[in-house]
Every structure is written in structure tokens, then in C-alpha cells.
Amino acid sequence: MTTEKFGPEYDYCGIVFVGAGSSWGYAMSPEEAAQKAAKRCKRDWKALIKFKRKHTFVVHVYDTSKVEGWYADHMGVFDKATNKEVPFVGHYEVEV
Numbered sequence: 001m002t003t004e005k006f007g008p009e010y011d012y013c014g015i016v017f018v019g020a021g022s023s024w025g026y027a028m029s030p031e032e033a034a035q036k037a038a039k040r041c042k043r044d045w046k047a048l049i050k051f052k053r054k055h056t057f058v059v060h061v062y063d064t065s066k067v068e069g070w071y072a073d074h075m076g077v078f079d080k081a082t083n084k085e086v087p088f089v090g091h092y093e094v095e096v
Contacts, residue, residue: 034059034092
């Protein structure tokens, strides 16, 4: 998975890893990024995975304020320009 930064207004990226895939969301706060990622994950994967009505997602949140683009693989999330790890903020449990 790889992406370019969508604009200066987004400082955090929340990622839900699903098997060999993922869903993510951007926001100004880590909590909002986690919420957006969880909602997108449920929407993106509902055709393949049966989620409970109120499912709890574990969202990994990263500080993307100082990167122009990032990519993720099985080793982690990295800055596209420098290949260094993107700063990890924490795990958030979000019920959607």
C-alpha cells in the first residue's frame, strides 16, 4: 500500500490492517483519524467480512505531519522520501 499526502490539513493517519489489505483515514487529530479509518474499514470490507452491528476495530495511528508520502508493508509504515519509519502515535479501539 502506498499513498501521497492529501494536504497540509491532515496530520494523522489511522490504519486498520485486514489480512493482506488495509483501510485508512486522515484527520487533524489522532482520535478523528482512528474514527475515520474504522468507518472506512467497515464500509470497504463488508462484502467480504461479516461485522457485528457494533464492531470494535483496532486502529494504528501514525503522525504524518512531516512526511510527503508513505508506504506500508509487513515491516511497518515508512516515509516514501527517506525510507525511515513514520512516527507511531498509538493504538485506538474504535467501535463502529
